Amino acid sequence: MGPGQTLQALAELLGSGQGSVVLGVAALLAIASPIVDRYVIRRKRVHYRVQYNSKIGLSPVDLHDGNGAARHADPRLLHIAELLDRMSIVVIRVRNTGSFDIEPKDFGRPLEFTFGRRVIWDARISEPSVEEHRGELTDALEFFSVDGDAGDPGETGKLTKVRTSLGQRLSAWLGNSASGEPPPAPPPQWHGVRLSRLSLERKEKFKLVVVLREPDGNRHGEITKVVERSGHLPGGRIKDDRKLRRITWPVVTATFGVLLTGALLATVLTSASRQVTDPTLQCADGTLRIVGSSAFTPAVSDIAGEYSRVCGADVTTEATGSIDGVRLLANLDQAERGTLAALSDGRAGEPGRQLVAQAVAVIVYTVVVNDSVGVDRLTLEQVRGIHSGRYRDWNQIRRGPSLPIRIVGRGQESGSRRTFERTVLDGPEGGLSSDSCERRDRGASAPVIRCERGSEADVLAEVADTEGAIGYADLPSARAARTGGLPITVVELDENYPDVSDIPNGYPFWTIEYLYTLGVPENGSLLRYFIDYLRSGTARAALQDAGYVPCVRRDGRVHHLCRG
CATH class of the missing domain: 3.40.190.10 (Periplasmic binding protein-like II)
Structure with a gap:
């Protein structure tokens, strides 16, 4: 079935008596899909947002008395300014936007944030919505290097160790910078933070504040702005708020469902x-x-x-x-x-x-064929040639494999037959040569295989059941049969579709x-x-x-x- 026939079938379905059922089911599915997605498929949701990512800011060039003629006398202030000039702060808000509580076991991989090659000097949990959970959130923080865990897997990567090393970093920086002596062995270099045992109640949120400094090799230029997230929440989502689209598929489907309703x-x-x-x-x-x-x-x-x-x-x-x-x-x-x-x-x-x-x-009628025929338009001359026996195989009319033509007609009592003979054939339909519609079992010498059925419904059922069959019926019955799943095709005649609107254009088969x-x-x-x-x-x-x-x-x- 081509695109045109598909659209046509859809239009007929919505215009039929089953249209209300179709609209109801479609509306229900459209409205239910985002609900199912949120409450059944992806019930757990964690959203995060980088709210601040900038340097602390105290440049050595700013340490003068206003006219550039003299600098402050205390050289240590210059060292502090040089230290802070390469430091930055990142503030990340993390929140549970799902409909259920989240436990550590829900994560396939813990939630992690890395900051390029910037080195973590300090971190803290800020503004937790559940104050009683501040300690648990702090204990969940683990620090690691992009090259692997720093130190042993226990105490080394905890916040207490980070803060202990902070004093060592400051003393070493200020002392060595002032004395010009070579620095001692550097403390661990942590580049990322992991929330290893993260538990969040429904709608709970907090902020993660991280203090970082550029690596020693980056002493000039802009500070690094990289913030990367990793982690996996099976059956859920971890999303960056800044990348969320306002028009999402749940919004689209819900809106579509409302329109259908x-x-x-x-x-x-x-x-x-x-x-x-x-x-x-x-x-x-x-x-x-x-x-x-x-x-x-x-x-x-x-x-x-x-x-x-x-x-x-x-x-x-x-x-x-x-x-x-x-x-x-x-x-x-x-x-x-x-x-x-x-x-x-x-x-x-x-x-x-x-x-x-x-x-x-x-009342508009239409010629119908079995879907196996592979045509959706015929000329009046072709229809007349089929009934006269001039065409006996469909490969005489269209390209493709051989398929014998089998005609399903109506009896002498039928007004549909009388209309067909008067408006399409311009003559009698022909004699009965078959009871089965498959072979000439009533006359071996007959030019065509032609059977008869007693009603429109019987004709449509026979055309649908017989490969290569052609017949006719009133248009509403044909549409209903095709919408109901029968493998039949409505045929155009002389490039006019069977419809009242095409009668002025020359569609002949109506009364x-x-x-x-x-x-x-x-x-x-x-x-x-x-x-x-x-x-x-x-x-x-x-x-x-x-x-x-x-x-x-x-x-x-x-x-x-x-x-x-």
Whole structure:
């Protein structure tokens, strides 16, 4: 199925009676997806944000009396300024944004922050939202080198060791800088901090403050700004707040779900409004039987059922086929003429009795083929050639493998067949040569393999079950069958799609659905009131839902296609 057919099928599905169910399911999935993501799939969430990353700032060039002529006398101040000039502070906010508490066992790898080659001189936990957890958070801090852990894996990497070495660093720096003596063995070089046993309650947060200095080899230029995060939270997420998009897929899906819910409510309200009893409805007691067209009877059956429910009358339908239905009406006893009406696809040709036609709706038909055929458009000449036997294999019409053509038609009682012969074939459909639709089991010498089925539904089912099959049906039935999963393709004729809007462009396969009565119905009779009901807004809406164009428009005027 090509993209065009896929979009077409989708549009038909949403426009069908199953559209509300589709909208409801889609809205539920769209709204539920971010909830499932947050509470089921990725329930644990840690967000962090680097709030400050800059040098402490006290440059040696600033240590003068304002005119640059003299510097401060104490040389140690110069050494302190040189020390602080290469130092920086990083403030990182860490918070639990998920819906559940986080424990150390939840981490696949602990949360870590590294700062390039900058060396950590000190660190602290600041502004914890749960003050009682300050000590636990401090104890969770471990310090390491980018080349591996500094010292032994125990006390060496703890905050107490970092602060002990801080005094050694300051003394060594100030003493050696002032004396010019070579520095003693350097203390450990820590480049990263690890929160090894991090526990966070729901919505808990804190700030990690780290004091760093550039490595000795970097004595000039801008300080390093690198801050990198690592760690893994299985079944969850660790995210940088600065990189979070405002428009995320949960927001998009939730918004889409809300829009679909609105569409669903509009559909339900529209449907409910249609079910409100028409104030102009007139009811009558009695029994009325409507026979005829197998294509159109299902739509009228729904309308008759609603009228019967509201009015308490007994209005029933029977799909006998257009021709047999009109014949049955024509042979009716005059005394019973108000108890029967007949639906006919197109004008009835039954001579004799006075039959009165009421135009009900425009009915569009379509040629359909089994999906195995691989075509979605034919010319009228090709359709006529298929039924005449000029084309017996699909490879005579399209490129591809051999596939015998098998025709599924309707019987002589069918108004659909009469319309097909008059508007498409411009002649008779042909003889019956097959019962199975697979082979010529009724006439080996017949030019085509052609079988017949008694209703639109049977034709569609047979075309779907038979490879290489071609048939025809009214468009709403074909759409419903394809939406229901049958492997059939709706075919364009002479590049015109089967639709009312393409009739002015030359689409030929259509007719008017008529309701025939024996004479003019008497005023006050059930038949008279039911015909009036067929023209009401309620019945018009039901016909439109079924895929037909009512002949009587909302403003009471007759549709231009129904005036002939």
